[in-house]
Amino acid sequence: MNGDNVGPNFIRDIVEEDVRANRDGGIVVTRFPPEPNGYLHIGHAKAVCLDFGMALDFGGRCHLRMDDTNPSKETEEFVEAIKTDIRWLGFDWGDHFYYSADYFRKMYDIAEELIRHGHAYVCGLSQEEWKTYRGVPTAPGTPSPHRDRPADESLDLFRRMRAGEFADGELCLRSRIDMASPNIHFRDPVLYRILHTPHYRAGDSWCIYPMYDFAHPIEDALEGITHSLCTLEFEVHRPLYDWVIDRMDELGMLKSVNGVKIRPRQREFARLNLSYTIMSKRKLQQLVAEKRVSGWDDPRMPTLAGLRRRGYTPEAIREFARRIGVTKFESLTDMALLEHCLREDLNRRAPRAMAVLRPLKLVIENYPDGDEETFDAVNNPEDPAAGTRKVPFSRELYIERDDFMENPPAKFHRLAPGREVRLRYACYVTCTGVEKDSAGNVTAVLCKFDPQSRGGGTPDGRRVKGTIHWVSARHAVPAEFRLYDRLFTKENPADESDGSPFVDHINPASLETVQGWVEPLMAFAAPGTPVQFERLGYFCPDLRDAEPGKAVFNRSVTLRDSWARAMKAGKED
């Protein structure tokens, strides 16, 4: 029963032990419960992979449930986006798609039962007053003056709350637990509040809404969830979760499967933090609202929609989730690991092509002007089955500006006056001179080619140190390239303890747009399909802006570049 969707971790150990002990009849049912008030991000992907992965690995199932108990922030748009993203990631909830809102009636009935049994009461304290009564972590609270309200009276008041007789905040339903508890969440937490706000799904049928702490365990219990996995900040809520489950048990409302009563248990793990980006929904929302990015799906965003548009694959993200593991340690994971997972996946799968981002004209003086020919190029050296393609060649080519230097350092393997390089898949050329404009800028590189080197080698077996990519000027298709870099310059922009807001650390160079050329076949690349532009990186035609006749490529991630690294380290000589 050991799949490999989820690697070894303490949650897996717990589930394994539960199954071994035949707890809940040995079945595993998890759930992923997003609130539809924003887009899913890579941090959610970690949770999705855990929730669905555990179910998959133990032959169980995972429910998708919109945790929509707060009508003021939730919309249908987000529901659809969430479903799209989870499907894209590669997970399937089958028929088990739920809304918290669909349980409102049941929750209301349970609340009434709690009142009857003395577990809850209607409280008329204002939020401001409650602050005083609740006490602080270091000192016990004092009971609300309404704590001893008779059940009949609370029931009447609660029904009138539901009927809309009171204004927002005028009354609330409170659990009756322990005002002296060292755990603040046990000091008679609110179960229901009055909110005269229509719900995107339930419409205006309710003006009272359940709180998360009340709703969540009920949903889990009704659905027969065995393992309710959530993030660390809910750890202190666990006693309350268990309290509600106990009440459900008393009411005989725990689900039974094959005669076995299912008792949901909450387990907590650390959320994902990634270097040079942010994971807070609120902050992401702020980037969108302030138009610092183009939207939730801006390719620089850590949202799944953004990563998808950037060219990330579900496989890479799932592998990333597997590798980071699951612990209770609040870590800051290196973005380089995510990038590594993408490169690893794309290196295996992405077809190669040639593109020139910053063009410099190269003229082969001894190549006849009107002539042209094609060379065979390998589509993917990692996958022989991908075959080869024909790439057109002629007298005038574009090469990368970076691939030519007039006065190169010793270890520069590319083109320079008098130096010979290989044009990838084509032939050897030797630089014979340059053309310059009046300002002294090189406008073209002049070369002669060795006709015997056609195909990329020579009879005399002489070696060249460099191989550079190119496109034939006459055949090239113009293209826009969007070169993305990390969104922030600070490793942990979410940390504002130094007084600087995260938006102050947005990387001004996170997007650079350049106009260049691609080989002809790339004009037909389908949006979203990955390609490696040789020696540059992995790209994909933009999902939004690429269309027939308009080539727009997003750079997903660069290739590892040891030359650039050496240059940066100042070791070029």
Add this chain to the structure above:
RNA sequence: UGCCCGAUGGUGUAAUGGUAGCACAACAGACUCUGGAUCUGUUUGUCAUGGUUCAAAUCCAUGUCGGGCAACCA
């Protein structure tokens, strides 16, 4: 100065009383028609102090540091 949780190389994670391992990153080399990929090698670690034990990253105690908790948010 209450309650809860955590601490293993630069980063992330494994070892469940018995040789501290893996991955990423970094560095070095080999190979190469991508300065890519691949392969080989190197550097760096159990928060501290006690205790239990033949044996402690692991169990216990104390301390230190970090995180969470005082929404009618989730």
